[in-house]
Amino acid sequence: MTINQEPDRYSLQPKKFVLWLFIVSSIIFFAGLTSGFIVYSGGGARKALNVDLPKVFIYSTIVIILSSVTMHLAYLGTKRLKFAQQKLWLWVSLLLGIVFIALQVYGWAVWTNLGIFFINSNATISFVYAFTFFHILHIVAGLIMIITALKSSYGPVPTVTNSFRMDITSIFWHFVDIVWIYLYVFLLLNR
């Protein structure tokens, strides 16, 4: 292999590993927040989450699970070198991601209309806002990755780069999906 004299230097494996480590630190971040919730709500009956979650969270959960499916289709498309498929499903995933954010924000609106505010003497409610807010930040990061993947599916980059970007985008997107499911189940169990 003449072109590849220094495999270690340009290998993409370590960069993929970087993503996994970032995911670990993200997990720790949400674990920190949710343990904060547990410590707080252990402080007495008045400090429990005593209101229903916005119903729209069910729909946003469905949307994000769907987006994971479409993301996987895009991934498979890339793998089979069917780039038209990749583009199509990436666009769909991007759209679903945006819909998810909109639904979450709508959930906030539902709560504030009911008088359940972020600034609250029951901090479990503030926690719900914080969970969703920081999760949306992760979704935004995921959307940026989708846009990069889209760009390289159109742009003049080597297939290896394109499929690498597709790869890490799909890993991250499934991760933010799982984080939301975790948060949602956590909140349902701690109501």
Add this chain to the structure above:
Amino acid sequence: MSSIAINNPSAIHHDDHGHAHHHETFLTKYVFSQDHKMIAKQFLITGIIMGVIAMLLSVLFRIQLAYPDHSFPLLEVLLGRFAPEGRLDPNFYLSLVTIHGTIMVFFVLTAGLSGTFSNLLIPLQLGARDMASPFMNMLSYWLFLVACVLILSTFFIESGPAGGGWTVYPPLSAIPKAMPGSGLGMTIWLIAMILFVASSLMGGINYVSTILNMRTKGMDLWKMPLTIWAFLLTAVTGILSFPVLVAGVVLLIFDRSFGTSFYLSDIVIGGQALAHEGGSPILWQHLFWFLGHPEVYIVIMPAMGIISEVMAVNSRKPIFGYHAMVYSLIAITVLSFIVWGHHMFVTGMNPFLGGVFMITTLIIAVPSAVKTFNWLATLWRGNIRFTPAMLFSIGMVSFFISGGLTGIWLGNASLDINLHDTYFVVAHFHLVMGSAAIFGMLAGIYHWFPKMFGRVMNPRLGYLHFWLTFVAAYFVFFPMHFMGLDGVPRRYYAFTEFEFMEKWMSVNVFVTWSAILGAVAQIAFLINFFGSIFFGKKSTENPWEANTLEWTTPVERLHGNWPGEIPTVYRWAYDYSKPGHPTDFIMQTVPHSETMSSNLPHDFDGNEVAEKIQEEWNLAHNASKNPEQVK
């Protein structure tokens, strides 16, 4: 080869291009550098500057402690409204203590120590061209620098820097009205801390990925030098704990700036009840100390790794108990996550829970003692070379022992009721993680200076620096134990205000002058460091006759580290004074076929062919071998 499939062809192409006409500008070489060695130097010099600033802050508040009622007109000239009539303002005193702690713990001993030596040594000692993601590495430095600038900028704002202590406990830190040090300065402190964590995470993620993916041929995990083990576990600890601090800090920002009540409840200021209700200040302590305790190991573990390496090199002996050293580092890493409650014994914690935390805390004494005894055993009957780096390493062990012993006092839930928040705690952590870690860092600087700048630091100035600093550190911190046992609390502004503390005034004067001596001693270091960059003796390729890979790179420090192929590794890093070998060190790149006279049966890891060859050789050269090795 599977690795080829995932290579990035555009990057290779780019590289071929780059080597043909390599034009590095000043900006890409010194400022926005992506070379790990340059980034290491950037971290080091920024760390040294921050360290000097934090040390000067400590001298300022030491002067206040020694002469609380005395007026120094010079202080007013220098500090203006922070020292009206030549006496430090009480709020500014609190800010000094806070910023001294913050800078030393995070900016010097975390970023300055890990940032410098992980960046420098991981690629060099493992045989990699650079980090996994050089760009992220650069970003890590720049976020760190912005955090440094932010934290220092608070000295120039109306209300002054943050003043709630480096642990910024709410409610004090959560209510801007509480005191000047909780105002804008605290907001900037919190923002700086988030940037700092982002920087640390980027660095740490890079270190772990590089260590696990980019080792050269033959460098399996059990051939890595202890420095790399220490950096790996430090980075893992950081990745697992820093995000929790971010979680805590963002909630604190919500409380301060948006009016939520995560940490606040039932606060009355000036007869006015605040709107915050239902929060729990203890929640902050849990979140903070879940980072805060691992943080002290993030500080000390790189120092442990550095001195293990320096000690083996300068004792001309293998490190004693290499595997035990690694397992004890792993044990410390694991235990560090289940002891945070020992900072909270007096928060009204359930005594049973306190007991649990006490036991986990005391168990840490075991791996710590393993390491200490192994260092001492490494020194035992070695051909010790007292280089400055070696002296600082021995000093580190000394501080680690004397500071570690008091940790056993403080880890006891019942004793801690008396000792909590006294000068005993100050003495304990300044010895065990402050002085010890800074000595580890200094040992690393003296030892790897040739690898950074191609020159050797002056040993005479190094000895002067060591002895003055060593003596001064003990003079400063040892008396504090007795003050603490007498119940003198930390962070108090003027001892003259309390009758029972007044008898300690004379000790305070002694401590302050010792601190000034220690500060003056650093001038020897600064002259030596910055002078040697330009005028130091030119170094050879392997000035300390060490075994590790970094000493096979040329003195000129190339981009990409090795001019040709990356060397292959055949043995562990600690073949010093191996019986039967003509020199007292065998570099990791020397294959066993070239050292037939010194090979031992266990060198071959059960490779029967190699063992057989060795046996035949031994029989042929029987006269010079002792019979034990033949069989």
